[in-house]
Amino acid sequence: MEVVLGDGSLGYPPRAPYDRICFTAAAPPPPPPLLSQLAPGGRRIGPVGKPHWIQEMVLMVRQDSNSFQRVAVETVAYIPLRGVYGF
Numbered sequence: 001m002e003v004v005l006g007d008g009s010l011g012y013p014p015r016a017p018y019d020r021i022c023f024t025a026a027a028p029p030p031p032p033p034l035l036s037q038l039a040p041g042g043r044r045i046g047p048v049g050k051p052h053w054i055q056e057m058v059l060m061v062r063q064d065s066n067s068f069q070r071v072a073v074e075t076v077a078y079i080p081l082r083g084v085y086g087f
Contacts, residue, residue, distance in 0.1 A: 007083040007084055008023075008025070008081070008083060009027065009031045009033070009034075009081055009082075009083035009084050009085035009086050010031070010033045010083065010084060010085070011031070011033045011034045011036075011037045012037075013033075013037060016036075016037035017037055017038060017039035017040075017042065018037055018038055018039060018042055019038075019039050019041075019042050019043075020042065020043055020044075021034050021037070021038065021042070021043070021044040021045075021046075022044075022045055022046065023044065023045065023046025023047070023081075024046065024047075024078065025046075025047070025078055025079050025080060025081040025082070025086070026046075026047040026048065026049055026050075026051060026055045026078040026079065026080050026081055026087075027046065027047070027048055027081045027085060027086060028048070028049075028050075028085075028086070028087065029048060030044060030046065030048060030058065030060055031081075031084075031085035031086075032085065033085065035060060035062070035068060038060075038062040039062065040062055040063075040064060040065075041061070041062060042061070042062045043059060043060070043061050043062075044059070044060045044062075045057065045058070045059045045060075045073070046058065047076050047077075047078040051079075051080030051087045052080065053077075054075055054076070054077055055075075055076055055077065055078060056072045056073070056074070056075060056076070057072070057073040057074045057075075057076045058070060058071070058072055058073065059071040059073050
């Protein structure tokens, strides 16, 4: 097992690319580092929206190097993300 202490909004580039990323804190938009660390066809799911409010659970699927499909899955309420790309 490996434990990494750091800013989760920055992802973890040493192990990228990832096939799947599950984010469990609300972010303003999906953090760009997490999207850039997805492999082609990779999926990132997590809440997007304002802190202490209702957010959308958003699935992002990497189509190619610069293109993502965005699917709003459900209305949710999560704690706010902290860090460079958080609140």
